[in-house]
Amino acid sequence: MYDKIRLKLYDLPVDYSWQAVLNRIGAQSYFADNTGGSGVWRGRRVIATETYVSFEGSLPKCLYGHNLRTLSLKEVEGLIMQLSKDLGVPMCDAEVEFLEFAHNFNMEEPPIMYMRKLDAMKKFRPNDWSGTKYIENDKIRLKFYDKIEEAKKKRELPKFGRLPKNLLRYEVTFYKKGLDSLFGRELTAKELWDKKVFWTLVAEWLGYYDDIVKLPNDCWNVGFDIWGSAKNFTKWCICIVNARQNLSYYVKHVLFKFRANPQPADRVLHGQIQKKIQEALEWGKIHLDAPNLTLELTTKIEQYLTWLLEQSPDGMTIEEEQLVWGMAS
Incomplete structure (x- = not known):
């Protein structure tokens, strides 16, 4: 040594x-x-x-x-x-x-x-x-x-x-x-x-x-080939943000609830955004289950x-x- x-x-x-x-x-x-x-x-x-x-x-x-x-x-x-x-x-x-x-x-x-x-x-x-x-x-x-x-x-x-x-x-x-x-x-x-x-x-x-x-372990444990498409890259970005901030809660109880000049159509957009968040998190469960690198090294x-x-x-x-x-x- x-x-x-x-x-x-x-x-x-x-x-x-x-x-x-x-x-x-x-x-x-x-x-x-x-x-x-x-x-x-x-x-x-x-x-x-x-x-x-x-x-x-x-x-x-x-x-x-x-x-x-x-x-x-x-x-x-x-x-x-x-x-x-x-x-x-x-x-x-x-x-x-x-x-x-x-x-x-x-x-x-x-x-x-x-x-x-x-x-x-x-x-x-x-x-x-x-x-x-x-x-x-x-x-x-x-x-x-x-x-x-x-x-x-x-x-x-x-x-x-x-x-x-x-x-x-x-x-x-x-x-x-x-x-x-x-x-x-x-x-x-x-x-x-x-x-x-x-x-x-x-x-x-x-x-x-x-x-x-x-x-x-976190969302950064990935290689370029994990995405496969630009859509999956967007899902990965959502997972990264969600790791620091509960996006679903934040969008609903902060951004949507306290939005300026509320409009009836806002609910449709809010529902679409929530759906995108859930799709991203489901994708993350499958693709971001990274091996425990610290355990391997130890x-x-x-x-x-x-x-x-x-x-x-x-x-x-x-x-x-x-x-x-x-x-x-």
């Missing part, structure tokens, strides 16, 4: 040389004041200066060239230890300045349909931008988006295999403030494959999703976490859970 991370190593070896670090990976550029420079390790940026070495990038992309696949803790450990070896400095002891924790879910409908059902959270700012749903504060950022669309734009797709049609990504970014608050201290890279740390992040990731206000998340705990290499036995969470007698 780890994706992009930023590591910064300040506790440098006695014989440290930033030039030597960059020479190992082939420096791309040097700072103008000759105090450091940058290079690339497995396509991700490394900076070495007189006072620190930093790495920033997606761990899955370092290994596979894309992040449609989730890494195991063993793979995370292997990558960071290889980074330490290749740079010649112990990046496993580096501070974690931020990390992205995420998973991709294969859904029945396009991802945008599920994002529309997610509202907001207390003390978080919601924001919809460029087809992505953000919910954030200065410590944590939640993000939902169409992973296939994003991967195509970045040209970061697997070379082989069939891609799922509807892949929704749920991602939580823990900034340094968030990590320090969660663990009560600075987190180091070598702790990322510790099961207690990992499952603490899993619990937070799930908890934030649970805290999001979910919107109920079920997918719960199923994934059950697999992660009970079947994956990163899962835990009952004995391990007792040891990790300090519940042993």
